[in-house]
Amino acid sequence: MNNKSCPISLVSVDSNIARINAFYVGLIFSIFLVTQSSALVFFLILDFVTRIFLNKEYSLLFILSKNTKNILKLETIKVDAAPKKLASLFGLVFLVTIAILYVLNLTLLFYIFSGILLACIFLEVAFSYCLGCEIYHIYKRVFV
Template identity: 35%
Template structure:
């Protein structure tokens, strides 16, 4: 599998904990329908997508928990996680557009997929963004 790389390391445990918070927030959205949760996620994904993760609220929360629980650093390349954040950004934009146009089924479907991706990352270290990237790269190379 081809993942994007940029040779900058981040803590995989932090990325997985952040994915857990995305999972929790997206499930809360699915239960409540409170659209501001998706708006918050959009903002947080945007920060992480554009290398401003040091300002991410979910990143702050993950750092605090890692420090409190003394969870060890597990270095991993930043680029796949950043690409996954871009995918999350795209999903949250699409969810908000669906909400705006009162397309509840589409919004719920997209939020469910977002929840699934976050669950896979948080609990199984399965980066759906890497697979999306690999598929896209394979398709692009055919043209």
């Protein structure tokens, strides 16, 4: 059975907060691409590490996203947290890779990874399509 809404981790997250968070990540990352201010990428990396490994309640972007959802009076849409966490890990890996490529001045690879990251963010924000989540579900079907 291919039921993606079935909770696997027994923990859920709000899909609307995740989408708003992706919007803010995309906005900050886009500003980085225009300004080349590496502090913005390091802020995003710190925020991802806080959200994934510490406590999301301490993440500035999570707090901003949660407040934005409340201001916009959006409904809560619960989804399984495990695929979203894997997607966040992928995002963190991409951000760290992009930071390294930026520091090493590997421009072509920098822009390729940046384009992939922005494409994934766009899919999440515009269509609620989480590529990292899809990879998670494929992994679960094949290996578990």
